[in-house]
Amino acid sequence: MTETGGIKEHIVCPFCGCLCDDIALTVAGNKITENKNGCSISQAKFLNHHDDRLEMEQSLEDLVKKAAEILVNSKRLLVYGLSSTENDAHREAYKIAEEVGGVVDNTSSVCHGPTVLGSQESGEAIAALAEVRHRADLVLYWGSNPQFAHPRHMSRYTRADGLYIKDGKKDRKIWVFDVRKTISAGVADRFIKINPGSDLEVISALRALARGKILDVAEVGGVSVSELSELVEIMKATKYGVLFFGLGLTQSKGRHRNIDAAIRLIQDLNHYTKWSMMPMRGHYNVAGANKTSTWQTGYPYAVDYARGYPRYQPGEYTAVDMLVRGEPDAVLNIAADPAAHFPKEAVRHLSKIPVINIDPKRNMTSLLAKVNIQSAIAGIECDGAATRMDGLPLYLKKVVNPQQGVLPDRDVLRMIYDEVRRLKK
Numbered sequence: 001m002t003e004t005g006g007i008k009e010h011i012v013c014p015f016c017g018c019l020c021d022d023i024a025l026t027v028a029g030n031k032i033t034e035n036k037n038g039c040s041i042s043q044a045k046f047l048n049h050h051d052d053r054l055e056m057e058q059s060l061e062d063l064v065k066k067a068a069e070i071l072v073n074s075k076r077l078l079v080y081g082l083s084s085t086e087n088d089a090h091r092e093a094y095k096i097a098e099e100v101g102g103v104v105d106n107t108s109s110v111c112h113g114p115t116v117l118g119s120q121e122s123g124e125a126i127a128a129l130a131e132v133r134h135r136a137d138l139v140l141y142w143g144s145n146p147q148f149a150h151p152r153h154m155s156r157y158t159r160a161d162g163l164y165i166k167d168g169k170k171d172r173k174i175w176v177f178d179v180r181k182t183i184s185a186g187v188a189d190r191f192i193k194i195n196p197g198s199d200l201e202v203i204s205a206l207r208a209l210a211r212g213k214i215l216d217v218a219e220v221g222g223v224s225v226s227e228l229s230e231l232v233e234i235m236k237a238t239k240y241g242v243l244f245f246g247l248g249l250t251q252s253k254g255r256h257r258n259i260d261a262a263i264r265l266i267q268d269l270n271h272y273t274k275w276s277m278m279p280m281r282g283h284y285n286v287a288g289a290n291k292t293s294t295w296q297t298g299y300p301y302a303v304d305y306a307r308g309y310p311r312y313q314p315g316e317y318t319a320v321d322m323l324v325r326g327e328p329d330a331v332l333n334i335a336a337d338p339a340a341h342f343p344k345e346a347v348r349h350l351s352k353i354p355v356i357n358i359d360p361k362r363n364m365t366s367l368l369a370k371v372n373i374q375s376a377i378a379g380i381e382c383d384g385a386a387t388r389m390d391g392l393p394l395y396l397k398k399v400v401n402p403q404q405g406v407l408p409d410r411d412v413l414r415m416i417y418d419e420v421r422r423l424k425k
């Protein structure tokens, strides 16, 4: 198994939900020496892929046996993560959860879970990113700072020229709604500062004004009603508008109600002109994790197999809620770092139970894990498929070989599944 050197083009960047597919890498002697087109995050991801790798204390075979024993002895297993690995690995994780009657949840439960709930309530009004680039003449970012978290989102899609947007800088307007002036707000055409926790009120006011209602207050959420009225008139008159939203909307007061209201605002605006909306997905394959979970289990996250068939209940079978209640007696964590991101009570329980951690790199979770298994980085050291924030599936290419004995997540999980089946016989 050898990968030839030279220039490798049309590589997909496996970091954020933009999944930029125009990366050109120079490879020499199984080493990536240059990344053309990638943002600074992408540079670090590709050029430093060999740094901080997870150490394995035993052979892979022994670690797989140890992991399988923990899983077989578990009465309430939580399988978690999946958003920074490829779709085939997801399938193997769901198989393990089903085999041992555990819960399987992905990281959307702590980011865009409310987006999923809002869509289940009011539908989806998504568009392709290409459509946005070629047609949208008004773009809103709400509770999202793309210049920081998705560094090429603006330059590739909302500031770029398009088929019907001849000059992306002049013919398209960008507005940012946020509680503070972010770097994205600094480069936008208009910044609308709203009070923290008032998203639902502001969206509801925009909806009321779009429907021709008169508001008998001077301001809503820190924005004057006269400004809100002006914004609504522009939104109704635009040719094609798009609302991108981030965790500032999904994780602030109101959560899925904010998304529900935003979807209904988009529906209202579609009485006048064309509008769509899209979540700014963070981890590169968190959108894929929702999709593969739905394909395999019928539900996008928070799925429990304890009764032998999948049941869905966010709040009940979501990772943080389970850990805070002290419910799981073992955790299989794949391509995520719950110890770094979960609340203190959840991490406290995580530190008391056996954790099997599968990841290419050292992280906070690896410090408390009982079993650490290093895996190959999807999109760099192995191939796979991932889903972009607009739902488009993209093929991740293998660029260099992983270290000897380091396998993709899907192969590690398959080995664990086989060992679990063997132990259960």
Ligand code: SF4
Binding pocket: 013, 014, 015, 016, 017, 018, 019, 020, 037, 038, 039, 040, 041, 042, 150, 151, 152, 153
């Ligand atoms: S914007 Fe995201 S996907 Fe694109 S190059 Fe940067 S990190 Fe990678």
